[in-house]
Amino acid sequence: xxxxxxxxxxxxxxxxxxxxxxxxxxxxxxxEKSQWWAAEQLAEERGRRLRExxxxxxxxxxxYREMFQRLGFDPRSVSSCDDLAALPLLDKRDxxxxxxxxxxxxxxxxxxxxxxxxxxxxxxxxxxxGRKSHDVAAKWRATRWWDVDIGDRELVVWGSPxxxxxxxxxxxxxxxxMRSHLLPAFEMSLANLDRFVATICAVRPAMLFxxxxxxxxxxxxxxxxxxxxxxxxxxxxxxxxxxxYDEQRALISEVFGCPVANGYGAxxxxxxxxxxxxxxxxxxAEDIIVETLGPDGTPSARGAPGEIVVTHLGTADFPxxxxxxxxxxxxxxxxxxxxxxxxxxxxxxxxxxxxxxxKDGTVMHGxxxxxxxxxxxxxxxxxxxQLSIDLTVVKLVTGPAFAAGGEERIIRDFxxxxxxxVDIRVERVADIANESSxxxxxxxxxxxxxxxxxxxxHG
Numbered sequence: 001x002x003x004x005x006x007x008x009x010x011x012x013x014x015x016x017x018x019x020x021x022x023x024x025x026x027x028x029x030x031x032e033k034s035q036w037w038a039a040e041q042l043a044e045e046r047g048r049r050l051r052e053x054x055x056x057x058x059x060x061x062x063x064y065r066e067m068f069q070r071l072g073f074d075p076r077s078v079s080s081c082d083d084l085a086a087l088p089l090l091d092k093r094d095x096x097x098x099x100x101x102x103x104x105x106x107x108x109x110x111x112x113x114x115x116x117x118x119x120x121x122x123x124x125x126x127x128x129x130g131r132k133s134h135d136v137a138a139k140w141r142a143t144r145w146w147d148v149d150i151g152d153r154e155l156v157v158w159g160s161p162x163x164x165x166x167x168x169x170x171x172x173x174x175x176x177x178m179r180s181h182l183l184p185a186f187e188m189s190l191a192n193l194d195r196f197v198a199t200i201c202a203v204r205p206a207m208l209f210x211x212x213x214x215x216x217x218x219x220x221x222x223x224x225x226x227x228x229x230x231x232x233x234x235x236x237x238x239x240x241x242x243x244x245y246d247e248q249r250a251l252i253s254e255v256f257g258c259p260v261a262n263g264y265g266a267x268x269x270x271x272x273x274x275x276x277x278x279x280x281x282x283x284x285a286e287d288i289i290v291e292t293l294g295p296d297g298t299p300s301a302r303g304a305p306g307e308i309v310v311t312h313l314g315t316a317d318f319p320x321x322x323x324x325x326x327x328x329x330x331x332x333x334x335x336x337x338x339x340x341x342x343x344x345x346x347x348x349x350x351x352x353x354x355x356x357x358x359k360d361g362t363v364m365h366g367x368x369x370x371x372x373x374x375x376x377x378x379x380x381x382x383x384x385x386q387l388s389i390d391l392t393v394v395k396l397v398t399g400p401a402f403a404a405g406g407e408e409r410i411i412r413d414f415x416x417x418x419x420x421x422v423d424i425r426v427e428r429v430a431d432i433a434n435e436s437s438x439x440x441x442x443x444x445x446x447x448x449x450x451x452x453x454x455x456x457x458h459g
Contacts, residue, residue: 024132091324104318155205157196201232208238281348290343292308305349376409380397380399397430
């Protein structure tokens, strides 16, 4: 660790957090101890914290005070995370309908946030200082797993227009002091890709942070331009907020000459899990309880996929209790070779909208379609949009190497997977924009699981 990085990590950033009323440093120190606890000790501590959390929101949050009374639920009787099953799930509709009643009586300062609505359900919610402190501490701990720290040069490919517009003088000063450089992920034109690659060469960051789609696009552009990036001293590329595909991991690692550390989280649900150098996606279990549930709401078997449901113990001012993320994942049941006692997410398969439904009702991951398109020569960018059980549109940005037979191949393969009578339309377009948040989605399905071949029409 350089002297400047040590000053940032030990003095400047903790001072910045203290001024904001956050106790991130103390929490990070605590988390770096508890990550080595045995599973039994961690489970006991989580049960205690869950009980305190439920008692608090049962007393102070109108929505849960009324719910607990209606259900006859006594939070003081809670002894383990398994007791959460007695409570109903919380989804975006519940939060939208009960925003004010979810605020705790006598709450501290709350900051208004919103999700980008990539699932078609934008959400307005609030964060208190406790939630922010816990999220910062969890991310900070995971950063240090990779021998980098706050104050090391960082290049961030991120941000919605709203976030970038909020970069006032104080924030720019903070980022400058912490040596963090921001590039806008939603502006991925060829000219900007040239500029991004040049910026990476000039900054020589110790770490990258961004969406997998954005970093892999920059990597592909650098390789196409024969720009060497492996000798810049980049130690790790952190990716999050989208599904990381194996091909993206390989490309980013090869071009930047560093390992790729996957992360899983969401603005509403928090920083849920981070990848360690041994390759496991560790849940931030001291603060976050993860359940995976089947369509009937019962727990999925270990090793079987289910919807990820999150309880964040740092959200007493605006609780997220058994919150449905809309993501599908698999909980692991084996300890990690790194020795940390934190539980593991074996896999995050993507959002429920990343899955497609065949004419006969079979549900499959979008990868079943992605492989065909991605493997075709000349395909530079694509999006698969399942608009109804009977209509799927494939948008393509193509180069000179794309042959006319490629469209026929897409139609043939998609019909084999979705059904012979499904209308597959291929559209050649000049560009496919990222979402306003900067994310890119390869598959978007408007068909919910359970749709049958009796449905018809093109919506």
